[in-house]
Amino acid sequence: ETGVTQTPRHLVMGMTNKKSLKCEQHLGHNAMYWYKQSAKKPLELMFVYSLEERVENNSVPSRFSPECPNSSHLFLHLHTLQPEDSALYLCASSQDKWTGELFFGEGSRLTVL
Amino acid sequence: GQNIDQPTEMTATEGAIVQINCTYQTSGFNGLFWYQQHAGEAPTFLSYNVLDGLEEKGRFSSFLSRSKGYSYLLLKELQMKDSASYLCAVRHNAGNMLTFGGGTRLMVKP
Numbered sequence: 001e002t003g004v005t006q007t008p009r010h011l012v013m014g015m016t017n018k019k020s021l022k023c024e025q026h027l028g029h030n031a032m033y034w035y036k037q038s039a040k041k042p043l044e045l046m047f048v049y050s051l052e053e054r055v056e057n058n059s060v061p062s063r064f065s066p067e068c069p070n071s072s073h074l075f076l077h078l079h080t081l082q083p084e085d086s087a088l089y090l091c092a093s094s095q096d097k098w099t100g101e102l103f104f105g106e107g108s109r110l111t112v113l
Numbered sequence: 114g115q116n117i118d119q120p121t122e123m124t125a126t127e128g129a130i131v132q133i134n135c136t137y138q139t140s141g142f143n144g145l146f147w148y149q150q151h152a153g154e155a156p157t158f159l160s161y162n163v164l165d166g167l168e169e170k171g172r173f174s175s176f177l178s179r180s181k182g183y184s185y186l187l188l189k190e191l192q193m194k195d196s197a198s199y200l201c202a203v204r205h206n207a208g209n210m211l212t213f214g215g216g217t218r219l220m221v222k223p
Contacts, residue, residue, distance in 0.1 A: 043213035100146050100204045104155035
């Protein structure tokens, strides 16, 4: 496999559920990102990890909890979400946090009932 | 803070040329990027400008004027497969993070 892979591609969950989104990159990059893409809104940066250290937390509610166990894997743990959290969650990686060329995964489409 | 504006939708004809504009207001500008996103797919990198002028890459060119806070993406010899959203993104000195505009949905018609 090459590039950035996200699982699951689609997820439906209730407001009381706990689930996780997974991202894996096979590009040897040192920075990884979570973005949220909602209908008719710009891509919103949520979290940035550089060399497994969180370097950006863009005022995201605590019901979203990121985890970066190594430079190839990134998780987004979800709990007690709200219907307005329904969106496409995109993972991306870059060579390092100084590089603006991002490589995106195809996203995880989340629906919160 | 930062503010990025681009048209919401544009329509053009196959074989024609289209220019997608992006204006921005930001403190600490450190580069402008264009991404292409087909419906249901991941955004993919198209171009990067940090100095004023035109960068050409095949059928696609991107222009930047830092003094005017303005960029455009020029697509020549349009093909049906160019129907997609085009995202303008600005990088800031603080943290080198990208802030994205809302995207321009381009529809190419026969």
